[in-house]
Amino acid sequence: MEKTLEKILKEHEEKEGNLISILQGIQDTYGYIPHEAVHWFSKRLNIPASRFFGVITFYSQFHLNPRGKNIISVCCGTACHVKGGSKIVERLQRDLNLNSAGETTKDGEITLEVVRCVGACSIAPVVIVNNRVHPDMTAEDTSKLIKKFKKEKSYAGR
Numbered sequence: 293m294e295k296t297l298e299k300i301l302k303e304h305e306e307k308e309g310n311l312i313s314i315l316q317g318i319q320d321t322y323g324y325i326p327h328e329a330v331h332w333f334s335k336r337l338n339i340p341a342s343r344f345f346g347v348i349t350f351y352s353q354f355h356l357n358p359r360g361k362n363i364i365s366v367c368c369g370t371a372c373h374v375k376g377g378s379k380i381v382e383r384l385q386r387d388l389n390l391n392s393a394g395e396t397t398k399d400g401e402i403t404l405e406v407v408r409c410v411g412a413c414s415i416a417p418v419v420i421v422n423n424r425v426h427p428d429m430t431a432e433d434t435s436k437l438i439k440k441f442k443k444e445k446s447y448a449g450r
């Protein structure tokens with residue numbers, strides 16, 4: 293890991309305000325930001341790790357845990373919540389054997405995420421599977437959709 297982190301540091305050390313670009317470099321490399329990488333950069337750049345974690349937790353684009361090959365995002369903003377967003381999350385947790393949103397299935401295939409308003413309230417509740425928006429979803433619809441995708445093994449690009 294150290295060699296890879298050195299490479300990321302070299303690529304980003306010249307840039308102004310490089311903390312975010314370093315984090316992007318780590319995430320591009322690993323698909324998430326390992327805690328060890330944060331502590332390595334913290335020591336190396338003499339920047340408190342808390343500053344890195346502050347940025348990571350502020351921006352939803354950064355992830356501290358490995359993510360699945362496929363991302364299912366359920367909107368639980370106000371409009372989606374009122375129309376059953378939370379029921380969709382509960383159903384998917386059951387179907388996918390996950391204890392909570394933010395987890396990834398054991399086979400590494402699917403990560404379930406809860407997101408805030410994605411700006412599509414008129415078609416709430418909204419479920420996004422690998423960047424494809426599915427409008428007016430119910431828990432049952434979502435369950436069927438995921439079962440179909442799993443059967444066809446065709447999550448990507450949907």
Ligand code: FES
Pocket residue numbers: 367368369370371372373408409410411412413414416417418
């Ligand atoms: S609350 Fe879900 S799209 Fe706005």
